[in-house]
Amino acid sequence: MRTRPLKVALLGCGVVGSEVARIMTTHADDLAARIGAPVELAGVAVRRPDKVRGGIDPSLITTDATALVKRGDIDVVVEVIGGIEPARALITTAFEHGASVVSANKALLAQDGATLYAAAERHGQDLYYEAAVAGAIPLIRPLRESLAGDKINRVMGIVNGTTNFILDKMDSTGAGYQEALDEATALGYAEADPTADVEGFDAAAKAAILAGIAFHTRVRLDDVYREGMTEVTAADFASARQMGCTIKLLAICERAADGESVTARVHPAMIPLSHPLASVREAYNAVFVEAEAAGRLMFYGPGAGGSPTASAVLGDVVAVCRNRLNEATGPGESAYTQLPVSPMGDVVTRYHISLDVADKPGVLAQVATVFAEHGVSIDTVRQQGKDGEASLVVVTHRAADAALSGTVEALRKLDTVRGVASIMRVEGE
Amino acid sequence: MRTRPLKVALLGCGVVGSEVARIMTTHADDLAARIGAPVELAGVAVRRPDKVRGGIDPSLITTDATALVKRGDIDVVVEVIGGIEPARALITTAFEHGASVVSANKALLAQDGATLYAAAERHGQDLYYEAAVAGAIPLIRPLRESLAGDKINRVMGIVNGTTNFILDKMDSTGAGYQEALDEATALGYAEADPTADVEGFDAAAKAAILAGIAFHTRVRLDDVYREGMTEVTAADFASARQMGCTIKLLAICERAADGESVTARVHPAMIPLSHPLASVREAYNAVFVEAEAAGRLMFYGPGAGGSPTASAVLGDVVAVCRNRLNEATGPGESAYTQLPVSPMGDVVTRYHISLDVADKPGVLAQVATVFAEHGVSIDTVRQQGKDGEASLVVVTHRAADAALSGTVEALRKLDTVRGVASIMRVEGE
Ligand SMILES: NC(=O)c1ccc[n+]([C@@H]2O[C@H](COP(=O)([O-])OP(=O)(O)OC[C@H]3O[C@@H](n4cnc5c(N)ncnc54)[C@H](OP(=O)(O)O)[C@@H]3O)[C@@H](O)[C@H]2O)c1
Ligand SMILES: NC(=O)c1ccc[n+]([C@@H]2O[C@H](COP(=O)([O-])OP(=O)(O)OC[C@H]3O[C@@H](n4cnc5c(N)ncnc54)[C@H](OP(=O)(O)O)[C@@H]3O)[C@@H](O)[C@H]2O)c1
Numbered sequence: 098m099r100t101r102p103l104k105v106a107l108l109g110c111g112v113v114g115s116e117v118a119r120i121m122t123t124h125a126d127d128l129a130a131r132i133g134a135p136v137e138l139a140g141v142a143v144r145r146p147d148k149v150r151g152g153i154d155p156s157l158i159t160t161d162a163t164a165l166v167k168r169g170d171i172d173v174v175v176e177v178i179g180g181i182e183p184a185r186a187l188i189t190t191a192f193e194h195g196a197s198v199v200s201a202n203k204a205l206l207a208q209d210g211a212t213l214y215a216a217a218e219r220h221g222q223d224l225y226y227e228a229a230v231a232g233a234i235p236l237i238r239p240l241r242e243s244l245a246g247d248k249i250n251r252v253m254g255i256v257n258g259t260t261n262f263i264l265d266k267m268d269s270t271g272a273g274y275q276e277a278l279d280e281a282t283a284l285g286y287a288e289a290d291p292t293a294d295v296e297g298f299d300a301a302a303k304a305a306i307l308a309g310i311a312f313h314t315r316v317r318l319d320d321v322y323r324e325g326m327t328e329v330t331a332a333d334f335a336s337a338r339q340m341g342c343t344i345k346l347l348a349i350c351e352r353a354a355d356g357e358s359v360t361a362r363v364h365p366a367m368i369p370l371s372h373p374l375a376s377v378r379e380a381y382n383a384v385f386v387e388a389e390a391a392g393r394l395m396f397y398g399p400g401a402g403g404s405p406t407a408s409a410v411l412g413d414v415v416a417v418c419r420n421r422l423n424e425a426t427g428p429g430e431s432a433y434t435q436l437p438v439s440p441m442g443d444v445v446t447r448y449h450i451s452l453d454v455a456d457k458p459g460v461l462a463q464v465a466t467v468f469a470e471h472g473v474s475i476d477t478v479r480q481q482g483k484d485g486e487a488s489l490v491v492v493t494h495r496a497a498d499a500a501l502s503g504t505v506e507a508l509r510k511l512d513t514v515r516g517v518a519s520i521m522r523v524e525g526e
Numbered sequence: 527m528r529t530r531p532l533k534v535a536l537l538g539c540g541v542v543g544s545e546v547a548r549i550m551t552t553h554a555d556d557l558a559a560r561i562g563a564p565v566e567l568a569g570v571a572v573r574r575p576d577k578v579r580g581g582i583d584p585s586l587i588t589t590d591a592t593a594l595v596k597r598g599d600i601d602v603v604v605e606v607i608g609g610i611e612p613a614r615a616l617i618t619t620a621f622e623h624g625a626s627v628v629s630a631n632k633a634l635l636a637q638d639g640a641t642l643y644a645a646a647e648r649h650g651q652d653l654y655y656e657a658a659v660a661g662a663i664p665l666i667r668p669l670r671e672s673l674a675g676d677k678i679n680r681v682m683g684i685v686n687g688t689t690n691f692i693l694d695k696m697d698s699t700g701a702g703y704q705e706a707l708d709e710a711t712a713l714g715y716a717e718a719d720p721t722a723d724v725e726g727f728d729a730a731a732k733a734a735i736l737a738g739i740a741f742h743t744r745v746r747l748d749d750v751y752r753e754g755m756t757e758v759t760a761a762d763f764a765s766a767r768q769m770g771c772t773i774k775l776l777a778i779c780e781r782a783a784d785g786e787s788v789t790a791r792v793h794p795a796m797i798p799l800s801h802p803l804a805s806v807r808e809a810y811n812a813v814f815v816e817a818e819a820a821g822r823l824m825f826y827g828p829g830a831g832g833s834p835t836a837s838a839v840l841g842d843v844v845a846v847c848r849n850r851l852n853e854a855t856g857p858g859e860s861a862y863t864q865l866p867v868s869p870m871g872d873v874v875t876r877y878h879i880s881l882d883v884a885d886k887p888g889v890l891a892q893v894a895t896v897f898a899e900h901g902v903s904i905d906t907v908r909q910q911g912k913d914g915e916a917s918l919v920v921v922t923h924r925a926a927d928a929a930l931s932g933t934v935e936a937l938r939k940l941d942t943v944r945g946v947a948s949i950m951r952v953e954g955e
Contacts, residue, residue: 116819120675120676120819124675124677127677127742128675130742130860130862130863131674131675131742131857131860227672233817233819233820233821233823234823235664235667235668235672235673235823238664238667238668238671238672239664239667239668239672242667242841242844242845243656243664243667243668243838243841244664244837244841245560245840245841245844245845246549246553246557246560246836246837246838246839246840246841246842246843246844247549247837247840247841248553248556313556313559313560373805373826376802376805388662388837389833390545390549390662390833390834390836390837390840391662391827391828391833391834391837391838392662392827392828392831392833392834393827393828394662394663394664394825394826394827394828395824395825395826395827396664396823396824396825396826397802397823397824397825397826398820398821398822398823398824399820399821399822399823402821404818404819404820404821405819405820405821407675407819408673408675408676408817408819408820409672409820410675411674411675411676411819412671412672412673412674412675412676413675414675415671415674415675416671416674419857420854423852423854423855424854425849425852425853425854426852428560428848431559431560433559433560434559
């Protein structure tokens with residue numbers, strides 16, 4: 098074994114960073130054996146230098162992250178600060194100064210992955226980011242490497258633990274959204290400002306990253322259609338149950354049937370209870386992958402948390418260190434297909450629509466006519482009446498999202514339709 | 527991109543090999559883009575040269591596998607013949623002649639992986655074998671690479687599709703073993719001679735491979751305790767259901783509580799219906815991994831079949847080709863911990879024991895005394911009487927397998943115990 102250690106600069110020492118530092122210390126011998134050389138923590142950049150950080154040599158702490166990555170003797174920069182700047186500038190500076198980078202920063206990778214990849218390639222360095230999607234679950238490496246000999250057609254996953262916790266609570270207790278969110282907040286599963294999670298921004302970033310890797314093309318955050326889950330109600334869960342379904346916030350990346358374009362989207366959807374994703378409880382994450390030769394695969398595990406995320410970061414650190422000892426680099430960006438990303442209107446799926454209608458003869462015929470005029474074929478209709486008011490629950494066959502939107506718009510104009518109570522996509526069949 | 531192609535020699539063109547050849551042809555452009563150079567099928571070794579093999583240039587077919595691997599211009603040898611010889615000799619010859627190897631051969635890797643690894647290392651070549659365990663499911667790479675920064679404590683999986691199909695049938699239809707086996711055979715899920723599957727030999731080979739990788743030590747096939755599932759009865763499933771469990775044939779690799787030894791075993795076991803492995807149906811495989819930092823992960827997918835297995839083989843081909851272009855090799859054997867493999871008697875788990883006993887007062891006290899004398903603590907007892915005969919179902923707390931064996935031996939000697947109807951381990955809690 099080489100005795101000169103590889104040097105790691107840790108940028109950020111919060112929830113994830115402190116666990117990375119801890120494991121690097123407590124498991125130093127194992128890491129050395131697996132890499133073929135010792136690894137050493139060469140510096141730790143933080144914002145608040147005076148905070149007590151147990152187990153970390155205070156002389157390693159600095160507030161000057163830029164100087165740390167510019168030192169020139171750093172082999173691997175671990176970026177666990179988060180956000181766009183200064184993370185982006187620090188990463189590109191790291192490449193310029195001969196270091197490879199391991200990052201957990203989904204926001205940055207989704208927004209500007211291409212720039213980072215290009216910088217890594219220009220300087221012959223590695224950019225690894227297993228921790229950025231689905232925390233501890235090995236997903237980036239299986240998609241980039243294990244399935245490199247296959248053609249992936251679909252990636253569908255629960256990639257946000259906070260929202261899965263909330264939806265699981267609503268499902269199992271009958272609670273409404275706000276009540277379930279309050280519980281998630283009290284238990285530390287939701288942040289004080291839960292917007293990024295509940296509005297689907299976090300999941301959308303992950304969808305962009307996953308779609309790019311799965312389809313070997315470039316998908317930006319703006320390309321991802323996004324709907325949050327704040328409007329899912331207890332009534333939606335009741336409807337879902339009547340169909341043998343539950344509701345999950347899904348990130349779905351698909352290749353179009355003709356193979357010439359892709360789509361990426363995040364929204365709540367009903368999925369059958371028999372689908373493997375339906376039984377993903379609490380804050381767990383799981384990603385379902387459909388590949389041409391491999392068939393249907395699923396990857397399941399904790400999607401966040403300090404130590405699970407640190408596990409993924411350190412797996413990347415080991416890989417990057419091995420690459421350095423080999424004087425090689427791992428797979429870079431693979432965006433050779435340059436497939437266009439189609440808008441949401443082109444997505445083809447099924448729908449569950451609840452309408453409040455007048456309880457009089459002929460309403461169903463009117464409604465059915467509107468669906469037919471828009472080319473949306475109906476699978477089942479359920480009619481329930483009470484006191485002159487009635488509800489109609491329509492489940493469609495597969496149709497384009499644009500056709501469904503047109504249908505709904507036309508339905509709203511019918512005198513006999515008092516309101517559209519909910520529209521939910523049905524996936525996983 | 528480099529234009530000179532990398533050359534692949536395919537040894538075996540059966541269920542798996544024919545799919546490897548097909549995908550290499552139909553997806554040549556994708557493979558080239560992902561590798562950074564084209565790959566070319568340079569020769570295909572088979573036993574029966576005259577068999578019609580659609581889509582394969584007949585001039586590539588040879589019966590002289592040895593000459594093919596000795597050609598000297600081969601970059602990657604794909605070994606999908608199976609069995610010990612000539613596969614082993616061909617693989618070592620390939621290394622000697624400057625080729626890396628991708629194999630799907632679990633039997634050979636479990637029996638003699640160390641020799642193959644040593645040969646690969648001596649000649650600076652890669653040995654990859656993702657397809658050898660759980661077919662298409664990315665498992666070897668996640669364990670070897672994604673979790674390289676973590677400490678794995680337990681790997682527990684359904685790694686044989688045939689037996690899972692049979693057990694799932696028994697569970698869902700109430701069928702007996704023979705009836706379910708007949709159905710599996712009729713549907714092509716079981717071979718004419720199902721011994722390797724139903725007696726657990728196939729799963730034991732996979733357990734040896736998984737334990738070695740997970741614990742960074744060497745585990746040989748002989749180190750794996752093995753019990754088949756031919757004696758699982760419909761009555762066992764009924765008992766399992768009463769406990770909220772089902773029965774699966776599990777491969778379990780564990781680190782001992784003190785961390786100083788490991789165990790590997792294959793046997794049928796009850797697991798709670800709430801455990802993610804319980805819902806793995808039909809011939810699917812799934813592997814549950816518990817790691818110190820990452821927590822509980824699960825990998826799920828098709829464990830066999832021509833095209834899923836070929837997907838895994840080709841993922842390895844891409845990786846090995848990239849390594850060659852980088853003039854590097856991937857991770858080799860990592861057996862640095864040299865942990866001893868403890869015998870089955872040291873395994874600690876829970877047990878479900880059904881006894882046929884005389885229906886008279888004091889029997890329960892006698893039986894309980896025997897458990898206590900052997901230090902096996904009882905969790906629950908259920909007593910059922912009919913016509914002077916009775917049955918006692920005992921579920922224990924965690925105990926060493928040796929203590930349980932001693933208990934059962936002593937129970938058999940009691941006059942009041944007419945027979946031990948079944949003993950089954952209870953896992954996954
Ligand atoms: N937490 C998770 O479960 C999880 C899961 C997957 C991915 N991630 C990703 O991992 C990254 C880090 O997340 P986290 O939860 O560990 O965040 P965190 O707890 O907020 O920690 C951020 C760290 O960065 C430091 N920092 C902030 N601005 C800095 C600057 N300008 N220069 C130097 N250091 C600076 C902070 O210093 P102080 O300590 O002095 O405040 C803190 O140590 C994010 O990209 C996140 O998306 C997190
Ligand atoms: N089938 C699966 O689902 C699966 C899944 C995971 C792993 N695997 C592993 O993959 C390997 C191959 O399995 P398979 O199902 O593809 O087997 P298979 O269908 O029996 O094919 C074996 C191939 O090897 C050829 N062969 C046999 N002896 C040979 C020799 N001495 N020299 C040259 N070629 C020879 C045969 O030639 P002919 O065509 O002329 O008979 C045949 O093409 C095994 O190690 C198996 O354990 C299989």
